[in-house]
Amino acid sequence: MKRRRRAQIAFFFAFNPNLVGFLRGSIFTGITKGVCIPVLNCYSCPAAIFACPVGAMQTVAGSAAQLSRSVLGVLLFVGALVGRAPCGWACPFGLMQDLLAGLQKHKLRLRRSWEKLRYAVLAFTVVGAFYMVDSQTGVSIAPFCRYICPQGTLQAGIPLMAANGSLRHLIGGLFWWKVGLLTAVLLAAVFIKRPFCRFICPLGALLGPTNWISRRQVYVDCSACVDCSNCREVCPMDIDIRRNPRDFQCIRCGDCSEACPEAAISQGIPPDGDG
């Protein structure tokens, strides 16, 4: 098993160790739930012991009418050091898509211009959190969690509905919409490389620009490149790293450097410090 896959599985269990919650149909309520992690990991998952930054951002926007400093802090801190590496090495939904991608070798290649959709989803998430407020409670309805998040449906919605009978009577059209969306994303992940990360994820849209300034960088030695395109073929985000090593979609997974026969691609911290 590849080192990255081992890391993804280890991070999954590090973020979701409360497995007994699946049997009880209840969620973890310890103090670590106040801490955000820089990956999409639903805090309503029975096993989760940390907070999801997208959910937390919407909560703070709705209740305090401000951008969450803890979410921005975590994303800036981690992003400035390693860029989008959490997407490639630690995100549970990224792991799910990577596993599904292994079922089908030949992938559909979509135009990169469609990837801008994730910025529209980010805008909907942030602006909606401020303005889409429940008229009875005065609290944000968390539009991304409510209408889109397939990770919430997979990690929280389906397991809790299965284990907790008192919640089951609440199932309505919205639940089935989200189950349909989850099914569509998971099916798409078999035929398209990481479709959720590339086209939808608001967290990836936020972390992406940190690739430009992050301490850890990808380097491509163009003089050693033999144009075999192995790097493009193995890239889980379907980018051509030779064109732009700081591409906002690069998740720093290192698959390209492993696939390069000439060792023309590397990752690391610049020794001279000028990145």
Place this chain on the structure above:
Amino acid sequence: MQRSRLSMIIAAFGLMLLVWAGADGELYRILATATRVCLQCLGVG
């Protein structure tokens, strides 16, 4: 400015935001939400 120095400044700024959020009680606001079953996440709220 050297890019690596900029990255360390931004990382320090991120850490400062985290400390500020902790001192200001924002983490408790997140804790209060994250320890309740989120009906939005479940798709029933």
